[in-house]
Amino acid sequence: xxxxxxxxxxxxxxxxxxxxxxxxxxxxxxxxxxxxxxxxxxxxxxxxxxxxxxxxxxxxxxxxxxxxxxxxxxxxxxxxxxxxxxxxxxxxxxxxxxxxxxxxxxxxxxxxxxxxxxxxxxxxxxxxxxxxxxxxxxxxxxxxxxxxxxxxxxxxxxxxxxxxxxx
Amino acid sequence: xxxxxxxxxxxxxxxxxxxxxxxxxxxxxxxxxxxxxxxxxxxxxxxxxxxxxxxxxxxxxxxxxxxxxxxxxxxxxxxxxxxxxxxxxxxxxxxxxxxxxxx
Numbered sequence: 001x002x003x004x005x006x007x008x009x010x011x012x013x014x015x016x017x018x019x020x021x022x023x024x025x026x027x028x029x030x031x032x033x034x035x036x037x038x039x040x041x042x043x044x045x046x047x048x049x050x051x052x053x054x055x056x057x058x059x060x061x062x063x064x065x066x067x068x069x070x071x072x073x074x075x076x077x078x079x080x081x082x083x084x085x086x087x088x089x090x091x092x093x094x095x096x097x098x099x100x101x102x103x104x105x106x107x108x109x110x111x112x113x114x115x116x117x118x119x120x121x122x123x124x125x126x127x128x129x130x131x132x133x134x135x136x137x138x139x140x141x142x143x144x145x146x147x148x149x150x151x152x153x154x155x156x157x158x159x160x161x162x163x164x165x166x167x
Numbered sequence: 168x169x170x171x172x173x174x175x176x177x178x179x180x181x182x183x184x185x186x187x188x189x190x191x192x193x194x195x196x197x198x199x200x201x202x203x204x205x206x207x208x209x210x211x212x213x214x215x216x217x218x219x220x221x222x223x224x225x226x227x228x229x230x231x232x233x234x235x236x237x238x239x240x241x242x243x244x245x246x247x248x249x250x251x252x253x254x255x256x257x258x259x260x261x262x263x264x265x266x267x268x269x270x
Contacts, residue, residue, distance in 0.1 A: 029269055036231060038251035106270060107232055115231060118242035
């Protein structure tokens with residue numbers, strides 16, 4: 001038996017548990033890339049990740065300006081945490097990042113979700129987190145198929161050559 | 168580089184089957200490569216292939232989103248026409264290199 005045989009991935013399940021801009025985008029690029037490669041794709045949002053599929057919040061995601069050591073000023077100097085604490089700074093920095101992303105032709109959260117579902121990807125919300133934040137199906141964007149339990153999630157993860165990615 | 172006989176012509180392709188010289192491409196070659204994927208090319212397919220080749224020769228990077236905004240078809244139809252990886256399969260059929268974009 002040849003152990004080096006390349007067996008391509010068949011199915012991927014991606015979990016997004018965070019609601020900041022950069023983590024949500026990581027959790028959108030991965031499933032979109034997977035459907036582009038013809039891989040069966042399921043995407044789950046839980047806890048603060050629910051912000052990315054909640055109609056009210058999905059267009060207002062921010063990046064953290066406090067407690068984010070990788071954040072830099074334009075020009076590359078470190079971003080002082082004390083400035084990050086000022087009102088509106090987080091929104092301003094997030095808007096700058098979004099403009100930068102537009103320049104690179106990176107779609108909005110909503111458009112990304114549309115692209116993933118157009119390619120056959122499926123989007124779900126976690127039941128426990130939805131209950132916790134008192135969110136119902138109608139609070140979510142229409143790309144969300146269902147609100148499901150962890151048991152259902154593992155049921156969907158069955159089969160050979162499946163991977164689970166946690167963002 | 169491999170030399171492959173496609174539609175009766177000797178064509179240079181890379182080890183994944185993408186044409187090395189996009190200028191060597193013609194419709195017969197497209198029909199032949201599409202057959203390997205079980206795709207019978209329609210006018211709509213050819214409209215997409217022309218769009219991809221145009222953008223490629225203009226030096227633009229190709230994304231699924233660009234094809235969706237082309238006015239030829241939406242993203243869902245694109246997946247439907249070239250199942251199993253529309254951008255890379257369509258690029259191969261269009262005789263242009265494998266796309267390098269992450270979107």
